[in-house]
Amino acid sequence: MAVEVLATVDGLSFGYPGGVAAVRDVSLELYAGEVVALLGPSGSGKSTLLRALAGLVPHFHGGRFSGRVEIAGLDTRSHGPAELAGTVASVFQDPEDQVVMTRVENEVAFGLENLGVAPELIWPRVEAALADVGASQLWARRTVELSGGELQRVCLASALALEPQLLLLDEPTSQLDAGGAEGFLAAVEQAHCAVVLCEQRVDRALAIADRVIMMEEGRIVLDAPVAEARVWLSARRPRYAGGLIAHDPDRRTQAGAPLVRLDDVHFSYGDGPDVLGGISLVVHRGEIVALEGQNGSGKTTLARIAAGLLQPTSGTVTREGRATYLSQDPGRYLVRETAIEEVALGVAGDEVRAAAALESFGLSFATCRHPRDLSSGERERLGIAAVSVPEPDLLVLDEPTRGIDPDRKAALAAWLLEQADAGRGVLVATHDPLLPAHRRVGLDAPVEVPVAA
Amino acid sequence: MSPGPTTALLAAVATAAFLTDRIWALAVMAVILLVICLRAPVQRRWLYIGGALFSALGVIVISPLTWSSGGGTLLWEGPTLPVIGPVDLSTDEIQIAIVNGLRLAVVGLAFSVYTLLVDHDRLVSAAGFARRSALAVALATRLVPALERDAAGLAESVRGRGVELHGARGYATLLSPLVAGSLERATGLAEAMEARGFGRSGATRAPRSAWTWVDHVALVAAVLLVGVAALWL
Numbered sequence: 209m210a211v212e213v214l215a216t217v218d219g220l221s222f223g224y225p226g227g228v229a230a231v232r233d234v235s236l237e238l239y240a241g242e243v244v245a246l247l248g249p250s251g252s253g254k255s256t257l258l259r260a261l262a263g264l265v266p267h268f269h270g271g272r273f274s275g276r277v278e279i280a281g282l283d284t285r286s287h288g289p290a291e292l293a294g295t296v297a298s299v300f301q302d303p304e305d306q307v308v309m310t311r312v313e314n315e316v317a318f319g320l321e322n323l324g325v326a327p328e329l330i331w332p333r334v335e336a337a338l339a340d341v342g343a344s345q346l347w348a349r350r351t352v353e354l355s356g357g358e359l360q361r362v363c364l365a366s367a368l369a370l371e372p373q374l375l376l377l378d379e380p381t382s383q384l385d386a387g388g389a390e391g392f393l394a395a396v397e398q399a400h401c402a403v404v405l406c407e408q409r410v411d412r413a414l415a416i417a418d419r420v421i422m423m424e425e426g427r428i429v430l431d432a433p434v435a436e437a438r439v440w441l442s443a444r445r446p447r448y449a450g451g452l453i454a455h456d457p458d459r460r461t462q463a464g465a466p467l468v469r470l471d472d473v474h475f476s477y478g479d480g481p482d483v484l485g486g487i488s489l490v491v492h493r494g495e496i497v498a499l500e501g502q503n504g505s506g507k508t509t510l511a512r513i514a515a516g517l518l519q520p521t522s523g524t525v526t527r528e529g530r531a532t533y534l535s536q537d538p539g540r541y542l543v544r545e546t547a548i549e550e551v552a553l554g555v556a557g558d559e560v561r562a563a564a565a566l567e568s569f570g571l572s573f574a575t576c577r578h579p580r581d582l583s584s585g586e587r588e589r590l591g592i593a594a595v596s597v598p599e600p601d602l603l604v605l606d607e608p609t610r611g612i613d614p615d616r617k618a619a620l621a622a623w624l625l626e627q628a629d630a631g632r633g634v635l636v637a638t639h640d641p642l643l644p645a646h647r648r649v650g651l652d653a654p655v656e657v658p659v660a661a
Numbered sequence: 662m663s664p665g666p667t668t669a670l671l672a673a674v675a676t677a678a679f680l681t682d683r684i685w686a687l688a689v690m691a692v693i694l695l696v697i698c699l700r701a702p703v704q705r706r707w708l709y710i711g712g713a714l715f716s717a718l719g720v721i722v723i724s725p726l727t728w729s730s731g732g733g734t735l736l737w738e739g740p741t742l743p744v745i746g747p748v749d750l751s752t753d754e755i756q757i758a759i760v761n762g763l764r765l766a767v768v769g770l771a772f773s774v775y776t777l778l779v780d781h782d783r784l785v786s787a788a789g790f791a792r793r794s795a796l797a798v799a800l801a802t803r804l805v806p807a808l809e810r811d812a813a814g815l816a817e818s819v820r821g822r823g824v825e826l827h828g829a830r831g832y833a834t835l836l837s838p839l840v841a842g843s844l845e846r847a848t849g850l851a852e853a854m855e856a857r858g859f860g861r862s863g864a865t866r867a868p869r870s871a872w873t874w875v876d877h878v879a880l881v882a883a884v885l886l887v888g889v890a891a892l893w894l
Contacts, residue, residue, distance in 0.1 A: 262856050293858030305846055306853035308796075310803065314782035317867045322858035330867040352806065366857070478704045517817055533821030540811075540845075541818035543838045554822035580841055595822055604821075 212240040214373055214402050215261060220275035222256060222265055230256040232426040238402055245417035246406040247448055249613040250585035253426040254406045258376045262298050263289040280373055294323045297367035301379040301611060303359035312346045316366045323370065337369035341395040357388035357503045364392065368399055375403045381412060382611040385502045385639045408613050410448045447614035457625065457646055464493025467602040467633040468514050473523035475509055483509045489649060491602060496624055496634040498643060501651035507637035508606050514635050515604040529601025536607045538591025542579035547571060547590055550579050554598040565597040585616060602633045609640045663872050664784040666879035671771040673883035677890035678767035686894050687763035694770035701777035708809060709777060713769025721762035725754035776802050786866055811842050
């Protein structure tokens with residue numbers, strides 16, 4: 209049977225305005241109906257390639273473009289993203305940054321209206337798309353009231369409603385728990401179109417992929433069927449082949465002094481239901497405690513309470529020493545004009561200590577650069593440097609592995625173990641079972657918490 | 662009620678507030694809008710209601726001291742300050758401050774009702790040829806809670822490093838990253854919209870329910886309200 213070529217990328221090179229080349233001489237073909245896992249470290253050019261396939265590069269971003277990208281016979285140099293919409297559909301990493309309308313059904317209908325679909329067909333297609341992703345019950349809900357996982361499903365429904373020939377997914381499960389991610393990817397598997405899935409949780413991507421493309425430094429270093437790719441990855445990039453990042457260290461036989469003790473802690477946002485109902489937890493010096501649970505189970509709330517940023521509705525919290533807290537998506541919440549000022553903020557402006565911290569996180573080159581000029585990976589490292597420079601007794605980290613590649617995850621795991629060995633307590637809220645921990649605490653009975661909370 | 666007539670009615674109330682200087686009329690409008698605002702979810706409404714009422718209170722308390730009407734009964738005479746000039750308080754100034762404060766409250770509460778309770782999607786859909794403008798207004802309105810969320814995230818990021826923000830000057834340091842963050846969000850949203858075909862010619866509209874008699878009555882009431890305020894209030 210002849211395999212239909214859906215998209216052709218021929219000698220594509222691209223650099224963002226003022227930046228170095230993000231993609232270098234990339235050539236590939238995508239075939240109708242196949243699922244392609246697009247792997248690679250942060251900054252390797254995966255997102256740029258997806259944007260080129262959607263026509264957003266160069267039309268939306270500008271920059272230096274050479275080569276040719278053709279989707280279903282449409283050359284992206286002469287057909288912009290709006291013209292390609294419908295043939296191509298994209299789901300980006302952060303659902304909050306792509307939602308346009310205030311109600312779910314209108315959000316899914318938005319793209320169909322833009323494409324000029326006949327009015328009488330719009331609501332049936334919206335209904336079918338929501339059903340396909342298992343989100344029919346969200347019809348008529350306000351988008352601001354949805355959890356991150358629900359919102360990401362709505363974004364997928366919005367893309368599938370367009371009945372695209374090519375679906376581009378840029379780390380769509382990075383905010384989802386294991387169950388949510390499985391449900392999302394199951395819906396992707398049912399899509400009747402070619403899929404390019406950029407994903408840092410490699411095992412998830414390989415489970416549904418027919419073919420694997422791996423990029424490094426803007427170039428394709430692997431393009432092979434999934435079975436062949438597994439062998440290649442095992443031999444050359446073992447961390448991408450599902451290898452453990454780090455084994456859990458042995459549970460401490462002699463626990464250090466308690467740094468934070470929570471007794472029968474309850475918490476609710478406003479008049480809402482209890483997000484935490486009677487939680488008790490102790491974190492000692494020298495141990496890593498992982499807080500695990502589904503989206504909405506209260507991990508972030510508990511982490512904030514442990515760090516002293518929230519007061520419980522009832523129950524007691526006893527804390528010893530200084531605690532620092534790294535929020536989810538720390539790159540979004542950088543507050544100073546240069547990297548060194550950002551890090552020095554936590555040590556009363558001591559730039560000597562800040563410079564040392566920047567050096568230890570490999571960010572010396574960014575000392576005088578604006579934090580928002582750094583890449584997402586560099587911003588995350590800057591966030592970690594900023595909370596660790598005060599040498600706190602207790603480090604509280606909320607989803608620190610979100611969207612980071614296996615190599616950086618391994619580096620983070622090693623760093624966490626170093627912190628524990630240095631006598632610090634570490635509390636990590638995480639969906640990631642591969643992060644090392646002395647103890648794992650499961651929070652169950654998830655309560656629906658909107659993104660806005 | 663459909664969002665079009667609702668928005669027209671709210672705009673009419675805000676316009677009427679500028680056309681009248683009767684305190685009782687302004688107070689009635691403010692109270693009605695306040696009661697409507699209380700139908701919004703508890704977590705979301707207080708920022709808007711508080712913002713509208715505290716701004717109005719600020720105008721009522723501070724503005725009489727910052728200018729002299731030269732009329733009414735002089736109740737108190739204070740010192741002469743640089744830039745501001747003589748500080749005094751008269752019955753005229755108090756009355757005018759109450760009128761201006763109530764006007765501000767009416768406009769602020771009308772905006773709160775629009776933000777909290779109007780279905781912006783249907784408003785965009787009903788906008789016809791002005792859909793782009795209506796969408797821009799709807800997205801700008803949604804920016805308020807996004808900014809609120811980002812501000813809370815920035816403050817938490819600072820407090821998470823053991824640094825407390827003190828007073829207006831402390832929080833003012835967050836303004837620059839807040840603006841930068843909202844620009845990043847706006848860019849991301851624009852990219853996502855373009856990828857979904859926004860701006861392409863030949864767009865259609867999903868069918869919506871037709872106006873009811875209540876919507877027609879609301880539209881007539883909006884016109885009447887402006888007329889009454891202009892002629893009799």
